Amino acid sequence: MEQNHFDCIVVGFGGVGSAAMRYAALHGWNVLGIDRFGPANNRGSSHGQTRVIRKSYFEHPDYVPLLQDAYECWDELNKRHRTAPEVKELLTQCGVLQVGPEDGTVVRGVLNSAGQHGLAVERFTSDEIHRRLPILNVPDGHVGVFEPEGGFLRVELCVAAMIKQALANGATMKSGVQVNAWQVDDHGTVHLQSNQGSWSADRMIVCAGPWTGQLLEGVDLGLTLLAKQQHWYQLDRVEQKRVNQFPCFLFEQSDGACFYGSPELDTLGMKVCEHTGGRPLESADQLDRGIDPDQQTRVETFLKQHFHFTKQRLVHHSMCMYTMSPEERFILDHHPDHQQIVFAAGLSGHGFKFAPVLGRRLVQMLDGTPDPKFDFLRTPKGDR
Numbered sequence: 001m002e003q004n005h006f007d008c009i010v011v012g013f014g015g016v017g018s019a020a021m022r023y024a025a026l027h028g029w030n031v032l033g034i035d036r037f038g039p040a041n042n043r044g045s046s047h048g049q050t051r052v053i054r055k056s057y058f059e060h061p062d063y064v065p066l067l068q069d070a071y072e073c074w075d076e077l078n079k080r081h082r083t084a085p086e087v088k089e090l091l092t093q094c095g096v097l098q099v100g101p102e103d104g105t106v107v108r109g110v111l112n113s114a115g116q117h118g119l120a121v122e123r124f125t126s127d128e129i130h131r132r133l134p135i136l137n138v139p140d141g142h143v144g145v146f147e148p149e150g151g152f153l154r155v156e157l158c159v160a161a162m163i164k165q166a167l168a169n170g171a172t173m174k175s176g177v178q179v180n181a182w183q184v185d186d187h188g189t190v191h192l193q194s195n196q197g198s199w200s201a202d203r204m205i206v207c208a209g210p211w212t213g214q215l216l217e218g219v220d221l222g223l224t225l226l227a228k229q230q231h232w233y234q235l236d237r238v239e240q241k242r243v244n245q246f247p248c249f250l251f252e253q254s255d256g257a258c259f260y261g262s263p264e265l266d267t268l269g270m271k272v273c274e275h276t277g278g279r280p281l282e283s284a285d286q287l288d289r290g291i292d293p294d295q296q297t298r299v300e301t302f303l304k305q306h307f308h309f310t311k312q313r314l315v316h317h318s319m320c321m322y323t324m325s326p327e328e329r330f331i332l333d334h335h336p337d338h339q340q341i342v343f344a345a346g347l348s349g350h351g352f353k354f355a356p357v358l359g360r361r362l363v364q365m366l367d368g369t370p371d372p373k374f375d376f377l378r379t380p381k382g383d384r
Helices: 015-026 060-080 105-117 125-134 155-169 210-214 293-306 352-367 372-377
Strands: 005-011 031-035 050-053 096-101 122-125 140-148 151-154 172-175 179-184 190-194 197-205 224-235 247-252 258-260 270-274 279-281 313-323 331-334 342-344
Touching: 005 190, 005 258, 015 031, 015 197, 015 352, 031 125, 031 155, 050 060, 050 258, 050 352, 060 105, 060 155, 060 352, 060 372, 096 105, 096 258, 105 247, 105 258, 105 372, 122 125, 125 140, 125 270, 151 155, 155 172, 155 352, 197 352, 197 372, 210 313, 210 342, 293 313, 331 352, 331 372, 342 352
Parallel strands: 005 031, 005 197, 031 172, 096 247, 197 342
Antiparallel strands: 050 151, 096 140, 122 140, 179 190, 190 197, 224 270, 224 279, 224 313, 247 258, 258 270, 331 342
């Protein structure tokens, strides 16, 4: 007979949800994880081959302790995942080069975080960058900060590894589940109805990415959605593009636009995307997965301005969604009316690298374990 009641239901098992499912199972709870599409799918925000990871966080120095924990979590997971030399590692530390005006948001933010937390970074002028990486064209007046411990995560492999560990520890997983409604009864039990049936649980964790606003209707989080295009290009310049020959990069331009990328891993080529910009969406179900010519043009203009090459070819593209919070800061909190429900929302396009520590923290929140490192990620403006 199929089980209908669980200690905990996790809604969504992308990056953070798969981590929450794993840590809930490790905690000894009987866990059900459900997802609208399935593991490592390309419909939400946890796909696209790679995600950049870095400690010297320009966004805010308060994230650095979480990143230090995240590196330990990824290392622990990688040791369980990489059972043979031919198995690809989850995290590759090829370094991250962050470039921009010396008084810009990125460089100032990187140096501030590095200084506050004693992180190892190296500063380079535009000429010094060009001597080391001749493929790059850095404008005069821009500088670079290199973090040798930075690199990239193989995003689909990371999600798959966390799901595998969750299942190995007793979790139950169901794909293709669309939540129709949920409510909490007088005894505090959460009841969830879906297109595949109904379940109940003592607790619920919501990690639904761009569908979070629909699931938490009535909780004013101020979330907005952006459609973001990811691109993979083959450039005819063969040197200094491949992994272990070229770092991940983030460029802040003088107008504030930010572009990032990672080196070639295979025949898809080099991944290049714009972190700023994007096309607003009314709902996640509106996403058009066809090529967006405006976003493609902006990325190709960036490439022509900042890379030396003769020919380029767009080999692949995919669409991703950013779920933006009002301050572009993650939101981890309890439901204002139901303390047995917690959620992660508004990761604002920079959350995947934190997935294991965010997933673990959601479980700790349900268990009543305090951790002041996360207090700055509560619901904005104290609205609870």
